Amino acid sequence: MTGQQGGAQPGPDELSRLPFPLRAATKGAVVLLVCVSLLHMFFLFLHVAPPNQISQRYARQVQSWVYPLFEQNWRLFAPEPESSVPQISARTVRTTADGSQRISGWFDLTAVDDAEVRHNPFPSHTNQNMLRRAWTGYLESHGNSDESYSDRAVMWQEYLRNIAVDRITATRPGAVDGVQLRVLTSPVAAFDATGQRRPVSRSVVDTRNLPWWKVPAHGH
Numbered sequence: 001m002t003g004q005q006g007g008a009q010p011g012p013d014e015l016s017r018l019p020f021p022l023r024a025a026t027k028g029a030v031v032l033l034v035c036v037s038l039l040h041m042f043f044l045f046l047h048v049a050p051p052n053q054i055s056q057r058y059a060r061q062v063q064s065w066v067y068p069l070f071e072q073n074w075r076l077f078a079p080e081p082e083s084s085v086p087q088i089s090a091r092t093v094r095t096t097a098d099g100s101q102r103i104s105g106w107f108d109l110t111a112v113d114d115a116e117v118r119h120n121p122f123p124s125h126t127n128q129n130m131l132r133r134a135w136t137g138y139l140e141s142h143g144n145s146d147e148s149y150s151d152r153a154v155m156w157q158e159y160l161r162n163i164a165v166d167r168i169t170a171t172r173p174g175a176v177d178g179v180q181l182r183v184l185t186s187p188v189a190a191f192d193a194t195g196q197r198r199p200v201s202r203s204v205v206d207t208r209n210l211p212w213w214k215v216p217a218h219g220h
Contacts, residue, residue, distance in 0.1 A: 044070065063152050067137070086110070086135050087184040090164040092176040093212065106182065107168050131167075134160045135183065146211050161213045175217075181210040 043065045046055040055062065089106040096102055109131055117123040138160050141153040148154045164179050185206040 040065075040070075060151060064155070067152060067155060084185050084187050086132065087186070088131060088135060088164075089182045089184075090168060091180055091182075092165070092168055092172075092215075093178045093180075094174065094176045101177070104168075104172065107172075109164060109167050112167065131163055134163050157213070161215070165215055176215050178212045178214050180212045183208045183210070 043062050046058065046062050047066045049055060088109045090109055091104045091106050093101050093103045113127045113131055116127040134156070137156040141150065141156045142148065148157050160181070161179060164181055165176060168179070169176065185208070187204060
């Protein structure tokens with residue numbers, strides 16, 4: 001004679017005894033997750049596949065889904081060495097109670113990330129890549145112009161703006177009306193015969209001041 005061991009998993013009959021709203025919610029959540037997963041895989045396939053009629057027809061939807069969080073490229077397996085180093089700073093403007101505008105000093109966003117990464121055995125992906133990748137995406141979509149001529153360019157501009165505002169307001173609480181970024185780009189320093197890093201001449205450092213961007217009053 002066999003007995004049923006304690007702690008056995010409930011069978012289908014026992015699951016069917018759950019309240020109907022709970023069963024319906026569970027089934028709905030499973031269906032939704034499956035649909036989102038299939039849609040995600042479909043968009044990633046169109047993103048990495050050679051250009052075709054389907055990918056060209058739905059290019060706008062694919063780019064909106066993939067960028068900036070799910071971008072796929074071969075740099076993961078064959079990364080391109082960085083030839084330049086951007087130093088990104090930001091400042092904000094806000095309207096005071098008397099109606100005048102007050103511009104803050106420059107806030108070094110890159111220095112904050114570097115401080116979190118240096119001597120940290122497990123630096124976060126955010127500190128290592130978020131700001132740098134946002135700037136790279138802005139350059140790829142805008143070039144030397146600061147005008148956004150495509151939806152993707154608008155997305156990168158807003159993404160970069162939001163990162164800057166989030167970083168600043170985390171240390172300087174309060175509403176801001178606008179933000180401006182300054183990017184100092186210098187070549188990667190070389191090493192001499194003794195292994196010491198050679199200083200970079202200021203003459204080869206490129207300074208780029210981006211325009212003032214309005215920060216939505218309802219948040220970002």
